[in-house]
Amino acid sequence: MTAQPQPDGPAAGPWDGAVDAQLLDVVRRSILAQAGPVTDLKVAAAVRESGRLLGAAGSLVAMERITAELNGLGPLQGLVKDPEVTDIFVNAPNSVWQDRGAGPERVAVRFSSESELRALAVRLVASGGRRLDEGSPCVDVKTASGYRIHAVLPPISATGTLLSIRIKRRTVLTLAQMVAAGSVGPGFAEILEAVIARRLNFLISGATGAGKTTLLSALLGLCPPRERLVLIEDAAELEPEHPHVVTMEARHENTEGAGAVDLAELVRQALRMNPGRLIVGECRGREVRELLMALNTGHCGGGGTIHANSARDVPARLAALGALAFMSPEAVFLQGASALDVVIHLTRIKGRRIVAEIAVVELHSGRLEVVTALSLASSGPGREHDDPDGADLVAGPGWPPLAERLGLDRIFGLPPGMGDSGKPRGTQP
Template sequence: MSFSQSSSPTLMKEQYQKKENEKQRIIEKVGSEHVQPTKEEQDYATDVIKIISEQFSEDLITKNLDDLDAPIRRAIAAECEKLQVTFEVQKRIEKTVGMMVLGNGPIEEYLQDPEVTEIVVQRYDNIVVERHGKVEPVPTIFNSEVHLQTIIKRIVQKVNRQINIGHPIVDARLQDGSRVNATIPPVSPDGATLTIRKFSQSALTGADYVRMGSMNRQMLYFLTLCVKGRLNIFVSGGTGTGKTTMLNMLSSYIAENDLIITIEDTLELKLQQKNVRRMEVRLSSTKDMEMVDQKSLVKAALRQRPDRIILGEVRDESIIDLVSAMSTGHEGSMSTIHANSPRNMCDVRIPILYSYDKNADFSEKSIALQIAEAVQIIVQLSRFPDGSRKITAITEVDGLENSGKLRLNDIFLYDRQKKIFHATGNVPKTAIRKIRDHGISVDETIFQINVPKEEIKA
């Protein structure tokens, strides 16, 4: 026997093992990365999806998806093996099809895309996403209205919620923290709608805000002192201005040993301190299930001896209890609110929320007095046409005017024409005193108007 003949089986075995190792490497690589299919891959995937959809059309609607997972994956793998493509492309197509059929349909790729922050399905054939703060249409569509409603039911069932004619609206939180709102006819007569606000896995820091041009260093320094000095803060802004993200950043400056209770409609805050108790509103889905609203949770929190209460967004009469808590020992509490300006927040939005309590009867002056006692700082956020979000005002609440209106002093502003942040020259003496009462020094030069422009340019 020649040397070449004796070594051939060994050589073949080595080559086979090398090939298998390479396949395993590709499987692990494709499995761990976000697959953005090429046009060719997407075309192949579409063809495979049609075959799988036809093969399992009835099962996908009537059976539990968990029971179908294994047979569908086997069928997908078998179809992809027939394709005349490389092994890596085959696995990319297989993953794409799997996400589409077993995941969340055509929106799965956007759920996996870290650059997409929000997905809005306006109709089964009209989908837009928010990327880098700007809304843009996408070419992806659902196959039909039935397909969209099937995916919606699949999404909400995973978090033990239901949507049907009797309950045509659903708000839910996914396992990763993303917020979901969905509707079906008859409340949305043109077809089902679906909105998913993705949960950011990495919280922004104060330095990130400065780097992105959302505030300058002087503003961050002052806000840091306000949190550490236990001032009560409201973050105000319109929809999509980043109020919760800002609240999350501010909360990172809370002392490690403070006892904190957070209250949210949907859990979004990611506090890192060790003494955090989280509460979440519960909607009633059956006659026997009690609804637990913000007001109930604020009252419960007050009985649990928190140092600070953080209310994710005040949207009902719980404002009365929160303001009372802020002025009676729970210093350093924070919340967000929908308002267009600090003045709009104080004179319009908060009084409207007070009016939600039909058993309460507060005059405008009484409400203003309560706000003056409870709130020290308002952080106003705005969203700009280019998708950026900025702090447009940091304002001090400084008692009442003779007219009974709240005295609001802007400390920092954003000049939209010059595109710069600047101090107004107003020195928030009441806030400074409160901060210093906690043993924290304050550099008052940050409030000077003539700070060099290069220091404050966005």
């Protein structure tokens, strides 16, 4: 690996002069010949036994590089040190990108060859208990260190090995912190607190990387301590600040094609665990049928996240997922209308993850509709606001039923951005 500083990304680090391919190979062979996990002590001993005179600083650099090579993200390890980095994308040995919240930006990290990149992808997938080879060329897995790894091999990928890494940060934001960071407006925050307090069923919608999981964790942290939260996830990412959390994670099939436990089965099992709130981290398949049925049978205050371009696109998304469970659109709409109360939509505005809309779920003429209750004045398509912090809340036709469900006038008063008449700005008389 070599690292050439570029204007659009940080340098890869001071590794080139201290560690060469020969030293890496010698130490790798020494480490792999020993039983047990790779530790700093083993790496240090192997570096000393190599006979290379690196000096104190060089030895430390060598240890860091070799440990990353054998037990971490290899050439990508330095990017993880930036606490703002949430995703790393490798499109080719000489095309590495990172996302720090404002979209992908190219960085100056390079792999020496396609074989080095492929070896890293295979090792990372293996550390999560899966295999990446010609028989399984597309794999998604979570490692013990908390990384979400997705890898694709040729010929599925036309350009070589593709590697996507989602970095799980241990810091869990509270709703108050999200307000302070500008991700949630004060008026929205009061509504969201009321949604949790009144035990409304909800879905958080948005595109990949919009902040759905972060917001869901923050909302679950508002639940009363006496409630038992049962979380169902494909890969455990939710870590709400709550004293009573039970997490169940889906299991993929083994190399023989057996042993899989999907989200739909986990939802059915969760119903036998007396959940105070049932949460599906991401509705992405036929588990939507089990979730809608659960929320229709007295399990209030539950929900999850769903990928959708906008809040009004959620019914179509639910219908598509319901088809995977052999549900007709009519059945999905009827179940969804009685199971769901609120849709909370997130988007990116000027590179920032923002709660842009809260809507209610209603059934009109046999069709499920998501009706805007409150939205940012600038959240419409093509109307991005230069300053999301200064955007007013604008009411839509869904505001009266939402206010009624929340009992907002009796409990919380009026959120910021509301008029003195008791109606949000923009409400028709």
